[in-house]
Amino acid sequence: MSEETRQILDMNAFRPGVTQADPAVARRLRNLGAASVLFYREPIEMVAARGAWMEAKDGRRYLDCYNNVPSVGHSHPQVVAAVCDQIGRLNTNTRYVVEVVDTYIDALKAKLPESLENVVLTCSGSEANDLALRVARAATRARGVIVTETAYHGNTELTTQVSPSAWKRGGKPDWVECIPAPTPKTARNFGESVARAMAALQARGHRVAALLADSIFSSDGVYADPQGFLDAGVEAVRLAGGLFIADEVQPGFARTGSAFWGFARHGVVPDMVTMGKPMGNGFPMAGLAARPEHLAMFCRDVGYFNTFGGNPVAAAAGLAVLRVIADEGLEENAAWAGGRLKSGLGRLAKETGCLGEIRGAGLFLGVDIRKAESGRPDPDRTSGIINGLRDEGVLIGAAGKHGATLKIRPPLCLSAEEVDHFLGAFERVVAG
Amino acid sequence: MSEETRQILDMNAFRPGVTQADPAVARRLRNLGAASVLFYREPIEMVAARGAWMEAKDGRRYLDCYNNVPSVGHSHPQVVAAVCDQIGRLNTNTRYVVEVVDTYIDALKAKLPESLENVVLTCSGSEANDLALRVARAATRARGVIVTETAYHGNTELTTQVSPSAWKRGGKPDWVECIPAPTPKTARNFGESVARAMAALQARGHRVAALLADSIFSSDGVYADPQGFLDAGVEAVRLAGGLFIADEVQPGFARTGSAFWGFARHGVVPDMVTMGKPMGNGFPMAGLAARPEHLAMFCRDVGYFNTFGGNPVAAAAGLAVLRVIADEGLEENAAWAGGRLKSGLGRLAKETGCLGEIRGAGLFLGVDIRKAESGRPDPDRTSGIINGLRDEGVLIGAAGKHGATLKIRPPLCLSAEEVDHFLGAFERVVAG
Numbered sequence: 076m077s078e079e080t081r082q083i084l085d086m087n088a089f090r091p092g093v094t095q096a097d098p099a100v101a102r103r104l105r106n107l108g109a110a111s112v113l114f115y116r117e118p119i120e121m122v123a124a125r126g127a128w129m130e131a132k133d134g135r136r137y138l139d140c141y142n143n144v145p146s147v148g149h150s151h152p153q154v155v156a157a158v159c160d161q162i163g164r165l166n167t168n169t170r171y172v173v174e175v176v177d178t179y180i181d182a183l184k185a186k187l188p189e190s191l192e193n194v195v196l197t198c199s200g201s202e203a204n205d206l207a208l209r210v211a212r213a214a215t216r217a218r219g220v221i222v223t224e225t226a227y228h229g230n231t232e233l234t235t236q237v238s239p240s241a242w243k244r245g246g247k248p249d250w251v252e253c254i255p256a257p258t259p260k261t262a263r264n265f266g267e268s269v270a271r272a273m274a275a276l277q278a279r280g281h282r283v284a285a286l287l288a289d290s291i292f293s294s295d296g297v298y299a300d301p302q303g304f305l306d307a308g309v310e311a312v313r314l315a316g317g318l319f320i321a322d323e324v325q326p327g328f329a330r331t332g333s334a335f336w337g338f339a340r341h342g343v344v345p346d347m348v349t350m351g352k353p354m355g356n357g358f359p360m361a362g363l364a365a366r367p368e369h370l371a372m373f374c375r376d377v378g379y380f381n382t383f384g385g386n387p388v389a390a391a392a393g394l395a396v397l398r399v400i401a402d403e404g405l406e407e408n409a410a411w412a413g414g415r416l417k418s419g420l421g422r423l424a425k426e427t428g429c430l431g432e433i434r435g436a437g438l439f440l441g442v443d444i445r446k447a448e449s450g451r452p453d454p455d456r457t458s459g460i461i462n463g464l465r466d467e468g469v470l471i472g473a474a475g476k477h478g479a480t481l482k483i484r485p486p487l488c489l490s491a492e493e494v495d496h497f498l499g500a501f502e503r504v505v506a507g
Numbered sequence: 508m509s510e511e512t513r514q515i516l517d518m519n520a521f522r523p524g525v526t527q528a529d530p531a532v533a534r535r536l537r538n539l540g541a542a543s544v545l546f547y548r549e550p551i552e553m554v555a556a557r558g559a560w561m562e563a564k565d566g567r568r569y570l571d572c573y574n575n576v577p578s579v580g581h582s583h584p585q586v587v588a589a590v591c592d593q594i595g596r597l598n599t600n601t602r603y604v605v606e607v608v609d610t611y612i613d614a615l616k617a618k619l620p621e622s623l624e625n626v627v628l629t630c631s632g633s634e635a636n637d638l639a640l641r642v643a644r645a646a647t648r649a650r651g652v653i654v655t656e657t658a659y660h661g662n663t664e665l666t667t668q669v670s671p672s673a674w675k676r677g678g679k680p681d682w683v684e685c686i687p688a689p690t691p692k693t694a695r696n697f698g699e700s701v702a703r704a705m706a707a708l709q710a711r712g713h714r715v716a717a718l719l720a721d722s723i724f725s726s727d728g729v730y731a732d733p734q735g736f737l738d739a740g741v742e743a744v745r746l747a748g749g750l751f752i753a754d755e756v757q758p759g760f761a762r763t764g765s766a767f768w769g770f771a772r773h774g775v776v777p778d779m780v781t782m783g784k785p786m787g788n789g790f791p792m793a794g795l796a797a798r799p800e801h802l803a804m805f806c807r808d809v810g811y812f813n814t815f816g817g818n819p820v821a822a823a824a825g826l827a828v829l830r831v832i833a834d835e836g837l838e839e840n841a842a843w844a845g846g847r848l849k850s851g852l853g854r855l856a857k858e859t860g861c862l863g864e865i866r867g868a869g870l871f872l873g874v875d876i877r878k879a880e881s882g883r884p885d886p887d888r889t890s891g892i893i894n895g896l897r898d899e900g901v902l903i904g905a906a907g908k909h910g911a912t913l914k915i916r917p918p919l920c921l922s923a924e925e926v927d928h929f930l931g932a933f934e935r936v937v938a939g
Contacts, residue, residue: 099604106612107817108625108799109806113602120604124597132606142599144814150595159591163582165556166789167574170545172531172552174564180538193540198630198791199815205663230811231637232665241810352814357598359630359791359815367540374541378673379662382576382784383631383791385539 099132114472115465124149127486127493129470138496140485141470143439146328146353147399148488154356157395161388169196169385179390182397184364186335188344191364196385200324200351201229203363204287206379207347208233210365211285211318213373219281221272221312224253225476227294228287228322237287240294250281256295256476257304259432266307273315283317285346290337291326296475297434297441297482299331305341318369321345324361325439328353329400329487332410332437340436356399358392359383405487409437412489416440419498427505429456438489441474442481452479463504469497531564546904547897556581559918559925561902570928572917573902575871578760578785579831580920586788589827593820601628601817611822614829616796618767620776623796628817632756632783633661635793636719638811639779640665642797643717643750645805651713653704653744656685657908659726660719660754669719672726682713688727688908689736691864698739705747715749717778722769723758728907729866729873729914731763737773750801753777756793757871760785761832761919764842764869772868788831790824791815837919841869844921848872851930859937861888870921873906874913884911895936901929 099120104111120132126148129137139149147154167173180194197203212218220237222228227240235241236248247253252272257265273283286308292298309319326337327350334340336348346369351361362384373379383389400406417433417440424430428447435441444457457479464471474482485493531552536543552564558580561569571581579586599605612626629635644650652669654660659672667673668680679685684704689697705715718740724730741751758769759782766772768780778801783793794816805811815821832838849865852874856862860879867873876889889911896903906914917925 099606099609102609102613103601103604105624106609106616106626107601108797109803110625110627110811111601112810112812113604118604120606121597121599122606124599129597129599129603144600145598149599150597152595155591155595158594159587162590162789163587165553165561165582166577167553167556167561167581168576169535169539169543171561172535172545172550174531174552174554177531177534177538181534184538192537193542194538195542199634199813201813202631202633202663209664230813231634231663232641233663235809243810244808246809357594357815357818357820359818359821365540371541376676377667377678378544378675379542380544381631381633381662383789386789386791388789389791 116462127489136468138469138485138493140483140497141472143325143330143484144352145357146330146487147356147396147403147405148486151356151399153399154358154392154395157391158358158388161391166386166388168382173387175387175394176385176390179394182394183362186397187348187364190344190366191348193367193370194362194364195370195379195381196360196362196389197381198359198361198383199229200322200349200361201231201234202381202384203349203351203361204229204234204322205231207320207349207363207365208237208285208287209377210347210363210369210373211320213376214369215282215284215316215318217282217284217316218250219252219273219276219283219317220250221252221254221269221276221283221286223256223288223292223295225256225295226289228289249279250276252276256292257298259300259434262298262301262304265304266311269308269311273311283312283315285318285320286312287320287322289322289325290341291331291436291439293325293439293482294474296443296480297439299340299434299436299439302340303342305338306343309343318346319343320347320349322349324349324351328396329406329409330437330439332406332413335406354396355389355392356396358389360389360393400487403488408489409487412491412494413437413440415491415494416483416497419494420501423498423502423505429453429505438485438487440483442483444479444481452477454478457481460504463507464500467500467504469500548894559921568900570901570917570925572915572929573904575757575762575916576784577789578762578919579788579828579835579837580918583788583831585831586790586824586827589823590790590820593823598818598820600814605819605822607819607826608817608822611826614826615794618829619780619796622776622798623780625799625802626794626796627802627811627813628792628794628821629813630791630793630815631661632754632781632793633663633666634813634816635781635783635795636661636666636754637663639752639781639795639797640669640717640719641809642779642795642801642805643752645808646801647714647716647748647750649714649716649749650682651684651705651708651715652682653684653686653701653708653715653718655688655720655724655727657688657727658721660721681711682708684708688724689730691732691866694730694733694736697736698743701740701743705743715744715747717750717752718744719752719754721754721757722773723763723868723871725757725871725914726906728875728912729871731772731866731868731871734772735774737770738775741775750778751775752779752781754781756781756783760828761838761841762869762871764838764845767838786828787821787824788828790821792821792825832919835920840921841919844923844926845869845872847923847926848915848929851926852933855930855934855937861885861937870917870919872915874915876911876913884909886910889913892936895939896932899932899936901932
């Protein structure tokens with residue numbers, strides 16, 4: 076990714092030096108230094124959150140349509156109760172047997188393809204993807220990895236190497252090949268795209284170990300359709316002896332409304348599934364589901380133990396999340412509220428020249444912002460809309476190669492009133 | 508590390524196939540597969556824990572002298588209260604300003620050398636070390652790393668490459684050089700040892716980026732003395748343009764009794780400090796403290812953001828841990844209780860031929876187990892003592908190149924009665 080594109084993607088991020096008047100922001104900059112990444116030209120200090128709403132220190136309330144970690148709703152009472160109950164009784168590691176840990180893994184496996192019999196719990200999606208890539212390499216005795224051109228898969232050294240959206244200078248290792256994001260126009264060529272990438276790897280002496288893909292292509296700009304396009308790419312990789320790793324950190328846990336996992340919308344059964352963000356509704360936890368024979372091949376070479384991974388408090392949080400999704404019908408609500416949101420945006424697009432393609436599934440939508448005259452991507456207007464929505468009390472973000480796609484990702488509990496609140500604010504901002 | 512040594516180190520771990528009669532153990536094996544690492548020939552199912560004690564499903568209570576994660580005591584009420592209060596109000600990420608996060612970082616920085624002005628919060632020590640190595644490489648534009656021969660620094664690809672204790676087959680990259688553990692006999696040659704390692708790296712075309720060391724050398728077998736021996740190695744690395752990364756995941760947070768950090772016992776100021784396990788008393792959190800200019804050099808090349816790292820619940824847990832350590836005088840107690848434990852073990856060593864060197868600081872002790880006749884390391888007897896103590900209701904582990912060092916690491920709140928309880932059980936087991 077070029078420095079220019081990176082700046083565009085960072086456009087709604089705070090740039091040090093611009094606003095240091097706020098002592099809380101100045102303190103944050105002193106503490107995190109160059110690793111500080113605050114949202115918005117004027118960062119927001121948050122003090123509380125509940126359901127779909129966050130509350131700032133100045134008393135303003137914001138409808139959170141961006142953060143997919145508190146996916147069943149901020150501060151959900153059932154998740155909070157589960158964490159508080161367990162943390163007061165026992166918090167230890169997987170070197171002892173603790174019932175709730177296996178109860179959770181059993182519940183998680185009941186949602187996964189039968190072939191993925193083993194689950195390794197980790198702390199972050201980065202750790203899960205880092206492990207998945209090494210398991211794939213051990214299982215295939217190959218090294219090459221295929222990802223999309225603006226993908227993000229984590230922050231460790233290995234996962235950064237397969238995350239083009241994190242590269243500021245250089246960055247692409249020899250064993251990585253990037254394919255274009257599957258747009259509605261090109262998605263049907265996904266299999267050919269993967270085949271070309273394998274040929275390019277082969278030309279550099281690398282057999283393919285894995286195709287690693289987020290099945291909603293979040294940081295590429297949200298590409299969900301047509302359902303089934305993934306299949307040809309997965310088949311191509313398997314024919315060459317490689318594995319398909321479904322990175323479900325973004326689309327997993329009922330987000331897409333039409334299935335519990337993003338890959339299920341495409342009718343494929345992955346060789347490994349990684350998961351993270353919404354898994355514990357904010358309690359730090361993530362994981363990898365794999366076939367026993369693949370995991371065993373990795374464990375012959377290297378030991379793996381994760382101190383915090385699979386602790387009983389995380390398991391209790393994860394179990395509560397699964398129960399809330401079922402009890403509150405959140406998969407169905409994601410479909411329903413997502414549908415209402417998408418058709419509302421569709422109506423506005425007919426009246427407003429700057430709105431291009433509206434994509435996505437369930438409560439994960441991408442809206443291209445374009446120049447009305449030329450139809451070309453308009454990152455400045457995208458930034459203007461995001462900041463305008465912030466002034467209206469609505470939080471969203473941006474994605475895509477050009478940084479010109481609005482990323483809309485509210486909690487799965489979004490109500491009809493909240494959908495309409497979003498649409499009202501959105502209409503005022505795009506008309507303004 | 509050879510497969511033989513690895514098996515010795517795993518000696519108190521459960522081997523699949525040995526005891527599958529217990530349905531809870533069989534279920535765990537089905538769930539975690541080859542990644543399952545359970546303690547003891549007959550694994551323990553835990554149901555509760557408080558202070559220094561854990562309780563199993565069969566009603567037996569165990570004095571936990573092994574797990575240094577719940578370092579201020581299992582289920583500590585102040586940490587539990589802090590987590591429950593914060594998780595019910597707000598749990599979000601560092602893209603917003605949240606007061607408790609900066610209050611925590613300020614409190615942590617008050618315990619650290621002044622030069623380490625920036626703190627990046629992560630989920631695990633593995634993530635912290637993975638980032639630290641990359642920051643060191645960016646800051647030095649060099650690649651080589653020096654670690655001790657049985658070191659453990661994490662479970663990501665990059666940190667596994669610098670963790671000889673995790674290598675089952677092959678594993679040592681070209682850019683890694685291992686130095687012997689600093690035994691009481693060899694510690695004074697630590698500087699020469701590091702210089703030789705740098706020459707070996709140079710011969711393979713690598714300048715040194717970092718010396719990465721756990722200043723209590725936990726997995727090497729616990730080597731704490733003489734205080735100050737680290738200094739010569741640190742100086743040698745700096746003269747060659749490299750950095751010293753202090754991995755405080757094991758000795759940090761008052762464990763050694765004589766200082767808040769392990770490196771402080773040696774009078775050195777590290778270029779980076781990584782921390783983890785005891786930081787949140789079990790709440791998943793870890794971090795890296797670095798000089799602003801080093802972090803900035805890394806952030807010019809690659810972006811870094813950690814979704815769960817620095818969440819307000821972790822910050823609240825971490826702040827409670829710092830307060831409990833201060834309020835309950837746990838650094839002083841680690842010194843006092845550790846002293847009582849060490850002298851008790853010393854008395855027993857005079858009466859028992861199998862006890863060799865007793866090393867360590869505060870509540871982190873290593874005891875070599877040797878054959879009475881030859882004085883050689885005795886891994887079988889070590890395993891026998893660990894399993895014998897389990898039968899006495901006391902949990903400890905093993906470490907060291909030969910797997911013949913008892914690793915004793917109780918919570919910092921250990922009382923006089925608990926020290927004596929340990930010593931009584933220990934005496935019965937070594938006499939038996």
